Amino acid sequence: MNIANPTTAALAMALLASAPGAQAQDADxxxxxxxxxxxxxxxxxxxxxxxxxxxxxxxxxxxxxxxxxxxxxxxxxxxxxxxxxxxxxxxxxxxxxxxxxxxxxxxxxxxxxxxxxxxxxxxxxxxxxxxxxxxxxxxxxxxxxxxxxxxxxxxxxxxxxxxxxxxxxxxxxxxxxPRPIGAGEAKQFVEVARAGAGAWRLRYLGPGRAADVFVEAPEPFIIDSAADGKGGFELKLGEGKQDGAIDARATIRTESGGLELPLTLE
The missing domain is CATH 2.60.40.1250 (Thiol:disulfide interchange protein DsbD, N-terminal domain)
Incomplete structure (x- = not known):
């Protein structure tokens, strides 16, 4: 009994996938x-x-x-x-x-x-x-x-x-x-503290390690974010003048997937 070697088998599969019938199916x-x-x-x-x-x-x-x-x-x-x-x-x-x-x-x-x-x-x-x-x-x-x-x-x-x-x-x-998180659950996942004028520190409390954080705010605000080297993230007001709380949205990329949640910057 002849048994095809793995290289030959792989080549055959590639040719089959590139055959007109396979391409026609993909086109559907x-x-x-x-x-x-x-x-x-x-x-x-x-x-x-x-x-x-x-x-x-x-x-x-x-x-x-x-x-x-x-x-x-x-x-x-x-x-x-x-x-x-x-x-x-x-x-x-x-x-x-x-x-x-x-x-x-x-x-x-x-x-x-x-x-x-x-x-x-x-x-x-x-x-x-x-x-x-x-x-x-x-x-x-x-x-x-x-x-x-x-x-x-x-x-x-x-x-x-x-x-x-x-x-x-x-x-x-x-x-x-990212998985959406409601306002009622947001505090289970993040903690935000004021860190000066137009600046905050965000700490992730959820499962896994947070790799990156992105903050979207209404015009005219732009919120810049970066890891602080201590396991948290620095948020800074890049554009706009704060006069009261800013209602924003945070996207957090983690080891176990992403999260999206409302964020209030006092």
């Missing part, structure tokens, strides 16, 4: 990639709807040493803009954001991503059982040696049956989205 669950500056983008589907809601994702594949941005980049950068208004039989689209990281770029610290990523989507149709076509006009920035605007026009007719080859990847991306 993904839009064609749209190439842009230092990057490309496409829509991915997890397959049939669950509870009347479709699970999708916007994949942005970045070239090496390229950065794109979170919804609140900070002092520089441009957040992605998702426009689904041209979609067919779509009542609502919820866009979810994986927890970002702080990245030093041209002497400034921004909040974003320096690896390829997926923004998970939740798509609710207007009429259940009717065909759904998601059409996305996406604007984002891709920054390598220079920063360039990137655009993608994507369209995907959502499948109602069949197993998606992207389901596992979308589940992994969804696990990177």
């Amino acid at each position: 669950f993904a839009s064609p990639p749209a190439r842009a500056a230092h990057s490309s983008a496409r829509l991915l589907s997890a397959g049939a709807p669950s509870g009347g809601v479709y699970r999708l994702g916007v994949e942005i594949a970045l070239d090496p040493r390229t950065v794109t941005y979170w919804r609140s980049p900070g002092d520089a950068g441009a957040p992605p803009v998702f426009d689904f208004s041209a979609s067919e039989n779509v009542a609502a689209v919820e866009t979810l954001y994986p927890a970002p990281k702080h990245i030093v770029e041209a002497g400034m610290t921004v909040a974003g991503y320096d690896e390829s990523l997926i923004f998970p989507l939740r798509v609710t149709p207007k009429q259940a059982g009717k065909p759904v076509v998601v059409k996305l006009a996406l604007n984002y920035a891709a920054c390598a040696e220079i920063c360039l605007p990137a655009k993608a026009r994507l369209s995907l007719a959502l499948p109602t049956t069949g197993a998606s080859p992207f389901a596992a990847r979308l589940a992994t991306a969804e696990a990177l989205v």
